[in-house]
Amino acid sequence: MRIRTYRTVVLGSGAAGLCAALRLDAEGVKDFCVVTEGLNLGTSINAGSDKQTYYKLGLCGSALDSPRAMAESYLTAGGADGDLALVESATSPRAFFHLANLGVPFPYDAYGQYAGYKTDHDPAKRATSCGPYTSREMCRAMIREVERRNIAVFEGELAVELTTRYLGEENGVPKRKVVGLIAIDAKGEPIVYRAENVVFAVGGPGGLYKTSVYPEAHVGSIGLAIEAGAATKGLPDGQFGLASFTDLANRKIKASAPFVPKEFRWNVSGTYMQVVPKFISTDADGVSNPREFLREYFDDLGDLFGRVFLKGYQWPFDARKVFGGSSFIDLCVFRETTVRGRRVFLDYRADPEGFSLDALPDEAREYLEKSGAAIPVPFARLQKMNPSAIELYRDWGLDLATEPLEIAVCAQHCNGGLDVDCRWRSVNVEGLYPIGEVAGTHGVARPGGSALNAGQVGAFRAAAQIAREASTNPGESEPTTLSLDEAYSSGLAKDPEISNLVRRVAKLATRARRARLAGVDWRRELEEIRTETTRVAGILRSGKELASASSAATEQWRRLTSESEPFELALDDGYRFDADERETLRVFQLFYARATLLRACWIYSASKVGSRGSSLAISPEGRTISEKFPEDWRALDEDPKYRDMALCAWTRTVDGEIETEARWRATRPIPEPDDWFENVWRDFRDGTIYR
Numbered sequence: 001m002r003i004r005t006y007r008t009v010v011l012g013s014g015a016a017g018l019c020a021a022l023r024l025d026a027e028g029v030k031d032f033c034v035v036t037e038g039l040n041l042g043t044s045i046n047a048g049s050d051k052q053t054y055y056k057l058g059l060c061g062s063a064l065d066s067p068r069a070m071a072e073s074y075l076t077a078g079g080a081d082g083d084l085a086l087v088e089s090a091t092s093p094r095a096f097f098h099l100a101n102l103g104v105p106f107p108y109d110a111y112g113q114y115a116g117y118k119t120d121h122d123p124a125k126r127a128t129s130c131g132p133y134t135s136r137e138m139c140r141a142m143i144r145e146v147e148r149r150n151i152a153v154f155e156g157e158l159a160v161e162l163t164t165r166y167l168g169e170e171n172g173v174p175k176r177k178v179v180g181l182i183a184i185d186a187k188g189e190p191i192v193y194r195a196e197n198v199v200f201a202v203g204g205p206g207g208l209y210k211t212s213v214y215p216e217a218h219v220g221s222i223g224l225a226i227e228a229g230a231a232t233k234g235l236p237d238g239q240f241g242l243a244s245f246t247d248l249a250n251r252k253i254k255a256s257a258p259f260v261p262k263e264f265r266w267n268v269s270g271t272y273m274q275v276v277p278k279f280i281s282t283d284a285d286g287v288s289n290p291r292e293f294l295r296e297y298f299d300d301l302g303d304l305f306g307r308v309f310l311k312g313y314q315w316p317f318d319a320r321k322v323f324g325g326s327s328f329i330d331l332c333v334f335r336e337t338t339v340r341g342r343r344v345f346l347d348y349r350a351d352p353e354g355f356s357l358d359a360l361p362d363e364a365r366e367y368l369e370k371s372g373a374a375i376p377v378p379f380a381r382l383q384k385m386n387p388s389a390i391e392l393y394r395d396w397g398l399d400l401a402t403e404p405l406e407i408a409v410c411a412q413h414c415n416g417g418l419d420v421d422c423r424w425r426s427v428n429v430e431g432l433y434p435i436g437e438v439a440g441t442h443g444v445a446r447p448g449g450s451a452l453n454a455g456q457v458g459a460f461r462a463a464a465q466i467a468r469e470a471s472t473n474p475g476e477s478e479p480t481t482l483s484l485d486e487a488y489s490s491g492l493a494k495d496p497e498i499s500n501l502v503r504r505v506a507k508l509a510t511r512a513r514r515a516r517l518a519g520v521d522w523r524r525e526l527e528e529i530r531t532e533t534t535r536v537a538g539i540l541r542s543g544k545e546l547a548s549a550s551s552a553a554t555e556q557w558r559r560l561t562s563e564s565e566p567f568e569l570a571l572d573d574g575y576r577f578d579a580d581e582r583e584t585l586r587v588f589q590l591f592y593a594r595a596t597l598l599r600a601c602w603i604y605s606a607s608k609v610g611s612r613g614s615s616l617a618i619s620p621e622g623r624t625i626s627e628k629f630p631e632d633w634r635a636l637d638e639d640p641k642y643r644d645m646a647l648c649a650w651t652r653t654v655d656g657e658i659e660t661e662a663r664w665r666a667t668r669p670i671p672e673p674d675d676w677f678e679n680v681w682r683d684f685r686d687g688t689i690y691r
């Protein structure tokens with residue numbers, strides 16, 4: 001067993017974690033390291049989309065933009081804090097140019113202007129992109145720089161516990177303090193990190209849903225912080241949309257990816273929809289009984305084709321676009337797959353039955369005409385408008401000219417997460433800095449591209465705060481790595497925090513061993529929870545189902561961690577976790593996160609928040625969505641009172657039971673600080689800006 005002491009540990013090496021490492025180094029902090037499962041893992045380096053977007057302040061042409069105007073666009077859908085929105089807007093140019101200066105190829109014109117385009121929920125042209133793999137380009141540029149600066153990175157280590165100490169209660173909220181982390185390396189060796197600060201950059205809850213466009217290489221670890229007592233905010237506000245998933249067995253793959261998955265996943269946005277492909281569904285075998293199931297819901301074919309076209313630039317499922325809008329298509333796909341158990345495919349080989357250009361709404365027809373794609377057959381239209389969209393699938397061994405593409409409504413992003421203040425500190429765990437997707441800085445919906453910006457801005461803010469605290473309270477020491485025996489002989493193990501961490505390793509080993517002795521099959525448990533989470537906490541949510549799923553989730557936790565065979569493993573320096581025990585601990589934190597998510601979704605339902613963002617609240621008091629849907633699919637309208645509120649929750653485990661406490665709080669408005677230059681300068685010099 002190794003014991004490492006670092007004042008600050010950055011956990012995770014996605015776009016957010018890498019940026020935090022670079023910024024800590026740039027701010028002069030030396031006593032820190034990065035701990036990660038792998039530089040090639042996580043969402044940022046493995047995900048992409050048609051034109052993967054980065055959102056920042058407008059930097060081109062004569063259109064005026066300002067941090068405040070940009071912050072206002074973050075607030076339109078509700079549930080977002082104004083101070084976080086202002087910081088993300090104001091810091092976006094700095095974070096963006098940091099990336100551009102590291103060599104991320106964001107396009108600019110002959111005069112150095114970074115042109116932009118409009119993205120979802122964006123009134124101005126603030127979005128930019130460097131192609132389908134913007135976040136991968138960001139990671140690669142930052143990894144090069146991390147290596148160039150010789151920053152300490154411990155790869156192949158999976159954190160299985162964030163350890164905190166209880167400090168007391170403040171206004172009914174339990175306060176805690178970071179003590180360190182426990183990780184297990186690829187050989188099963190436990191590693192204890194004693195740290196005052198953890199920059200928690202573990203990404204979104206990618207492993208929670210079965211139907212998901214998160215890359216396979218990303219599971220996420222928000223459960224570690226939740227189990228350690230960190231407060232969450234807006235957990236139910238996720239983002240879902242239509243995406244393909246292609247089994248790669250027996251396919252000839254040309255694509256070069258940092259991590260080769262078993263299944264290639266991709267959002268079918270943009271031109272994939274604008275060419276109006278045929279939607280077919282089949283029995284579970286993927287071939288029998290094919291039918292164009294969307295026709296069942298439409299009397300007017302022009303309306304059907306028009307809504308499919310619109311999905312091109314209205315990608316996320318949006319509760320406001322269900323009645324008469326493009327998100328109705330997602331609901332039909334959801335019903336076909338999740339409720340009827342059929343499989344759905346996009347077929348580009350022939351036009352949908354009854355398709356004609358004349359039947360299309362003007363907007364769609366004119367778009368195709370202007371693009372020179374007013375021609376028969378979706379494949380030919382796609383080839384005309386975006387040949388690289390075809391090439392992308394060919395690289396993964398699938399030819400859209402000869403076979404259909406399987407799709408479903410997939411989980412893609414979590415807008416909620418851990419609750420942070422405007423310096424990206426956890427609101428109730430001292431020393432914890434959640435950044436990136438795990439930080440709940442967005443509201444009900446967010447402008448496309450703002451997730452990548454938020455991760456960079458969070459990293460800037462956390463690093464600046466840690467550097468500031470280190471300068472006012474130096475005490476930096478040389479990082480150390482000792483074995484357990486050395487720690488005892490040097491007296492280090494007498495430090496109560498370190499002996500507590502070592503005891504926690506024994507507890508974790510006991511938890512994993514007990515699960516094994518009780519015959520827990522983590523693969524089966526995981527499969528079950530993913531299927532169930534997709535069914536009850538996806539785009540359609542019923543209070544009744546959430547109530548029973550939420551109780552089942554806490555019951556699962558109790559069963560898996562039950563101490564029916566009490567024993568405590570005694571550990572020595574040579575103790576190793578085997579691969580199954582390591583995975584068991586990884587999925588345990590997911591189960592914890594899932595129990596908290598379902599509880600929060602149930603509270604939304606019980607509070608009658610209604611349909612908003614990427615989910616529809618199903619209730620007998622709701623409106624009929626379509627006569628063709630089951631009678632109980634009635635959508636409750638959004639209650640606007642909740643737009644200016646956020647659901648904050650924290651949990652604790654008592655006698656094996658997960659207890660969740662939750663409260664609605666008013667969201668913070670956009671601040672209107674004094675911007676008189678001399679005063680800002682004084683506060684900057686005095687360090688008042690860090691308080």
Ligand SMILES: Cc1cc2nc3c(=O)[nH]c(=O)nc-3n(C[C@H](O)[C@H](O)[C@H](O)COP(=O)(O)OP(=O)(O)OC[C@H]3O[C@@H](n4cnc5c(N)ncnc54)[C@H](O)[C@@H]3O)c2cc1C
Pocket residue numbers: 011012013014015016017035036037038039041042043044045047048049051052053054055135157158159160201202203204213214215218220221266267412413435436437438448449450451452453455
């Ligand atoms: C298909 C798709 C398309 C998207 N398109 C866009 C877009 O166009 N614009 C946009 O803004 N956003 C987009 N997003 C969202 C965005 O990509 C993510 O929110 C962002 O990349 C998350 O970055 P991150 O650094 O927070 O986490 P990640 O990149 O997921 O990194 C997490 C890191 O933590 C490590 N880690 C996790 N748990 C542990 C543990 N227990 N121990 C050790 N290491 C651990 C992981 O290995 C990884 O290194 C998209 C997402 C998807 C899935």
